[in-house]
Amino acid sequence: MRIAATTLLAPLSVVLLGVMAACGGADTEPAPEMGTIRTAPPETSEPEIPQVEPVTSAECPYLSVDEASRLNGELATDVRIDDRVDPAACFFYSADGAVQLTTTVYSVESEERATELVDGSAPVGESERSDVEGGWTGGRTGGPGGALVVLARGTQVLAVQSTQEQSVKVQRVAELVAPRVAD
Secondary structure, eight states, X not given: OOOOHHHHHHHHHHHHHHHHHHHXXXXXOOOTTTOOOOSXXXXXXXXXXXXXXXXXXXXXXXXXXXXXXHXXXXXXXXXXXXXXXXXXXXXXXXXXXXXXXXXXXXXXXXXXXHHHHHHHHSOBTTBEEEEEXXXXXXXXXXXXXXXXXXXXXXTEEXXXXXXXXXXXXXXXXXXXXXXXXXX
């Protein structure tokens, strides 16, 4: 027996319209597996931590080339800064033209946020505790990929990175720089 297509399509259309109406109601939430469809680009805001780059050939305002060379254990032959942040971020270069040491100070919205940034960069249990005169505290790490010390004091975060493996070298740089950049 053959059933006419229009006889079957009419009830099916009513059922589909009912299902679609239930899914598209203004007060209903989409099913979790459906996700959210955005019709406009998401709002953007300025990043809390600005990206720093070696943009200007100039002296570092708080660490000399001689001090960087002596403390990091490698001759620094050039320095570039990013003075779009205050104090300027400093990049010290080796004779082969590669960055060997960086120092950056960030100001953030709260002491809690500064602590979060330190803990995210030098997690407790994965880094050695680091304290510097003037209330700076954080952590340091070192190894084949280089060394890092990240310290917080109030709403400031100081990060010192080196291509050297020994974290004691970045610690010594931080001990010299921290008092000089404290607000």
